[in-house]
Amino acid sequence: MKIVIIGGVAGGASAATRARRLAEDAEIVLIERGANVSFANCGLPYYLGGVIEKREKLLVASAKLLRTRFRIDVRTSSLAESIDRAKQTVRIRELATGRVYEEPYDQLILAPGAVPLRPEVPGSDSPRLLTLRNLDDMDQIESLLAAGIREAVIVGGGFIGIELAENLVHRGIHATLIQRGPQLLSPMDPEMTQPLLERMRECGVTVYLNETLRSLDTTSDGVVVWLESGRAILAGVVLCGIGVAPESTLADHAGLEMGLRRAVEVNEQQQTSDPHIFAVGDVTEVSDFVLQDFGESPSYVPLAGPANRQGRLAADAICGREMHLNEPGVRYRGTQGTLIVGCFGCTAASTGASEKSLKRRGINYRKVYIHPADHAGYYPNAQPMTLKLLFDPQSGRVLGAQGVGGTGVDKRIDVLSMAIQAKMTVFDLEESELCYAPQYGSAKDPINMLGFVASGLLRGYHPQIDVESLPTPEQIASDASVPMILDVRTPLEFAAGAIPGAVLIPVDELRDRLGELPRNRLIAVYCKVGMRGYIALRILLQHGFDAVNIGGGWTTWRMHQK
Numbered sequence: 001m002k003i004v005i006i007g008g009v010a011g012g013a014s015a016a017t018r019a020r021r022l023a024e025d026a027e028i029v030l031i032e033r034g035a036n037v038s039f040a041n042c043g044l045p046y047y048l049g050g051v052i053e054k055r056e057k058l059l060v061a062s063a064k065l066l067r068t069r070f071r072i073d074v075r076t077s078s079l080a081e082s083i084d085r086a087k088q089t090v091r092i093r094e095l096a097t098g099r100v101y102e103e104p105y106d107q108l109i110l111a112p113g114a115v116p117l118r119p120e121v122p123g124s125d126s127p128r129l130l131t132l133r134n135l136d137d138m139d140q141i142e143s144l145l146a147a148g149i150r151e152a153v154i155v156g157g158g159f160i161g162i163e164l165a166e167n168l169v170h171r172g173i174h175a176t177l178i179q180r181g182p183q184l185l186s187p188m189d190p191e192m193t194q195p196l197l198e199r200m201r202e203c204g205v206t207v208y209l210n211e212t213l214r215s216l217d218t219t220s221d222g223v224v225v226w227l228e229s230g231r232a233i234l235a236g237v238v239l240c241g242i243g244v245a246p247e248s249t250l251a252d253h254a255g256l257e258m259g260l261r262r263a264v265e266v267n268e269q270q271q272t273s274d275p276h277i278f279a280v281g282d283v284t285e286v287s288d289f290v291l292q293d294f295g296e297s298p299s300y301v302p303l304a305g306p307a308n309r310q311g312r313l314a315a316d317a318i319c320g321r322e323m324h325l326n327e328p329g330v331r332y333r334g335t336q337g338t339l340i341v342g343c344f345g346c347t348a349a350s351t352g353a354s355e356k357s358l359k360r361r362g363i364n365y366r367k368v369y370i371h372p373a374d375h376a377g378y379y380p381n382a383q384p385m386t387l388k389l390l391f392d393p394q395s396g397r398v399l400g401a402q403g404v405g406g407t408g409v410d411k412r413i414d415v416l417s418m419a420i421q422a423k424m425t426v427f428d429l430e431e432s433e434l435c436y437a438p439q440y441g442s443a444k445d446p447i448n449m450l451g452f453v454a455s456g457l458l459r460g461y462h463p464q465i466d467v468e469s470l471p472t473p474e475q476i477a478s479d480a481s482v483p484m485i486l487d488v489r490t491p492l493e494f495a496a497g498a499i500p501g502a503v504l505i506p507v508d509e510l511r512d513r514l515g516e517l518p519r520n521r522l523i524a525v526y527c528k529v530g531m532r533g534y535i536a537l538r539i540l541l542q543h544g545f546d547a548v549n550i551g552g553g554w555t556t557w558r559m560h561q562k
């Protein structure tokens with residue numbers, strides 16, 4: 001059997017090496033346009049920032065290693081130009097010599113990845129507007145930065161833009177990041193990205209939200225970046241991270257079925273509409289792991305984990321694993337979109353459905369927020385985080401989770417990612433037994449706490465009102481049908497800032513001052529993070545008041561105000 005693979009990085013290299021491990025007798029040809037295979041795209045921003053010091057560290061597996069250890073016929077600087085499906089051949093051009101030849105295949109795997117988008121504005125052909133996809137792009141950016149640039153503009157507030165901003169600051173270059181939408185990291189919910197935005201600004205990055213690139217004027221020593229608001233920034237380089245599009249022209253011209261955003265349509269074994277052609281990674285459409293159960297399947301999620309998994313799976317399918325179809329893992333189950341980004345010590349991560357995606361699709365959900373520390377508060381260096389959990393209001397199934405904060409966000413989102421994968425419920429989170437010693441976690445881990453809060457909510461043990469549903473001070477004053485707001489923190493905390501219209505009764509005085517509260521009106525209680533509010537709520541409910549807790553308290557309310 002002869003397997004030809006187009007694209008030699010995440011998905012392609014995974015497919016090639018897995019195929020070899022399964023089929024010692026297969027002929028495997030790996031075609032890569034660039035000079036290198038299997039390099040670490042995800043490490044590129046960190047080389048530019050000087051965090052990764054040696055360029056060769058980015059070369060995860062060399063062509064030589066793939067040739068000697070795996071006996072893979074690696075052909076770098078070779079462009080796959082077209083596919084003849086009837087003859088089962090690929091036309092390949094050697095970029096160094098211009099030689100063109102036809103390469104036959106029994107099975108073809110497409111892993112060409114995605115192309116970075118460029119803004120379509122006047123002046124966008126500027127040699128100083130660069131995107132970052134591969135080592136050549138990185139070298140080009142590096143040569144501009146090394147020339148002594150002091151000012152850079154980054155267009156796009158996704159994870160590549162954010163990582164670039166952090167790394168430019170490491171190098172002593174001032175970065176201005178412009179983002180078209182109202183928040184960074186658009187797959188996440190806006191309030192959960194707020195701490196990251198604040199951290200970036202604290203560390204000297206200028207961030208403009210709701211701002212768009214209008215045009216670029218390139219001069220002899222820089223570029224004037226004009227924004228829609230009328231602002232102009234003189235920069236040495238403009239780095240663009242506004243998203244990617246599947247590199248699907250080859251597949252399209254070959255007549256393969258295309259899906260969402262012109263990504264290649266594949267089945268659960270990564271097979272395209274042609275049974276001899278598979279496709280993996282950023283070029284493919286995926287099923288959304290959560291939303292597929294609500295009839296909302298197709299999605300486009302270009303991430304390294306899914307690309308690697310899909311490469312492995314295509315090789316499994318090709319190399320005779322069909323007989324184990326019912327074995328878990330041999331079918332692609334869908335993509336959860338688990339992502340993480342770190343910037344100046346602040347981590348933001350997400351898995352599964354976001355609140356805005358559930359809302360957009362009219363899917364019922366409930367949500368809770370908690371603001372725990374990553375490990376026991378009495379042990380040094382505990383760092384705060386915010387976790388948000390989205391779940392089904394009937395079954396309690398976990399639908400999505402997001403986290404932002406310091407150390408330990410990654411661990412919690414990974415645990416919740418597995419909970420989503422296993423279709424677990426908030427009741428399972430209550431029961432989770434996770435590792436604990438004071439320097440690692442808490443005896444009641446944040447995951448348990450999420451389970452306690454969400455399960456209690458579903459059981460009606462502590463009803464909750466979301467911060468978005470709170471009345472204004474005017475409504476509280478004029479309309480007895482809206483809840484009154486009760487702050488149960490200390491007078492000092494109250495004086496430093498409170499939800500508008502709130503009345504203060506500290507939790508420790510509450511039992512003695514119940515007479516001050518109305519019996520014919522809903523009382524919405526809050527504290528700093530929700531814990532004292534919850535205790536106050538239980539007091540009120542047991543004394544016959546109609547009361548709810550304000551989910552996540554003052555901290556959540558503040559995250560929604562920006």
Ligand SMILES: Cc1cc2nc3c(=O)[nH]c(=O)nc-3n(C[C@H](O)[C@H](O)[C@H](O)COP(=O)(O)OP(=O)(O)OC[C@H]3O[C@@H](n4cnc5c(N)ncnc54)[C@H](O)[C@@H]3O)c2cc1C
Binds near residue numbers: 045
């Ligand atoms: C700067 C950067 C940072 C990133 N950070 C993260 C991260 O932290 N976490 C994460 O999950 N993801 C990250 N990603 C995304 C991740 O790298 C991709 O999702 C993943 O590499 C996709 O794998 P792939 O195999 O589909 O494509 P790629 O890894 O891009 O490989 C495609 C290869 O195919 C080659 N090719 C294309 N067309 C042809 C052709 N016609 N002939 C021959 N060769 C061809 C290309 O030259 C390319 O080398 C990052 C990406 C970038 C660019």
